[in-house]
Amino acid sequence: MAKETKNLLRKLATMEQRRGSVKEFISEEFIDEQGNAIIDVNLEEDENLFSPYSDKKVLNPEILHYIDSLADPIPANIPLVINFIVDDDSKLDQDFIKLAFKRHYWLSYKEKVRDSRRNLITSLILFAIGFGLLVIYYLINKISDAFFGNEIILISSWVFIWEGVNRFFLDRREKKIDRINEGQMAVAMVTFENRSSKVALTKPK
Numbered sequence: 001m002a003k004e005t006k007n008l009l010r011k012l013a014t015m016e017q018r019r020g021s022v023k024e025f026i027s028e029e030f031i032d033e034q035g036n037a038i039i040d041v042n043l044e045e046d047e048n049l050f051s052p053y054s055d056k057k058v059l060n061p062e063i064l065h066y067i068d069s070l071a072d073p074i075p076a077n078i079p080l081v082i083n084f085i086v087d088d089d090s091k092l093d094q095d096f097i098k099l100a101f102k103r104h105y106w107l108s109y110k111e112k113v114r115d116s117r118r119n120l121i122t123s124l125i126l127f128a129i130g131f132g133l134l135v136i137y138y139l140i141n142k143i144s145d146a147f148f149g150n151e152i153i154l155i156s157s158w159v160f161i162w163e164g165v166n167r168f169f170l171d172r173r174e175k176k177i178d179r180i181n182e183g184q185m186a187v188a189m190v191t192f193e194n195r196s197s198k199v200a201l202t203k204p205k
Helices: 002-019 022-029 061-071 094-143 150-186 195-202
Strands: 037-042 080-086 189-194
Touching: 037 061, 061 150, 094 150, 094 189, 189 195
Parallel strands: 037 080, 080 189
Antiparallel strands: none
16 A cells, blocks of 8 residues: 555656646636636537526526636636637627626625624634633532533533634634635626637637
8 A cells, every 4th residue: 555655646746747836737727918817618508608497597507616616726816807708799698697697706705704704603602612611610620529520511611612713713714715715706807709719819820
């Protein structure tokens, strides 16, 4: 097993040297001359942009998942441009699509904000319960150190304290990252480009 692990690490190190860093990958694949990160979304039909059950009100989850998967490694300080490549952009209600896109990520961002607040409140409550149990433990211990449930109170207090600290420092950091990522998407620029123009730009001379 140790030999297999070493071989795997050696292959990964070789791949990292060949492919470069994530920052280099992002710079080569996404960043344009203005410093924006461009995410191209190739739409065969504009109907694919919306969920078939929503009467063109809710964006297609598959497209959102695709966009999110590409945007995840892009640092939040880099402006995003979501570029929809279509057959004819003049036939699309661009303002409506932009509004639907912005609305989705803005609501998602606000939900992340609420999650962060709930996490903070829960952390403080757990810590307060743990601290309260710790006080009870010391009060009972002063009265009688023979109380059989005292050790249970002590263990419970540290469980609550640890859970509160864990939520505050670890979960809160993760939720903050999620909130910033959703905020980055909420303020992203949405553009449309005709497929013929895209092909003309990428076609070798």
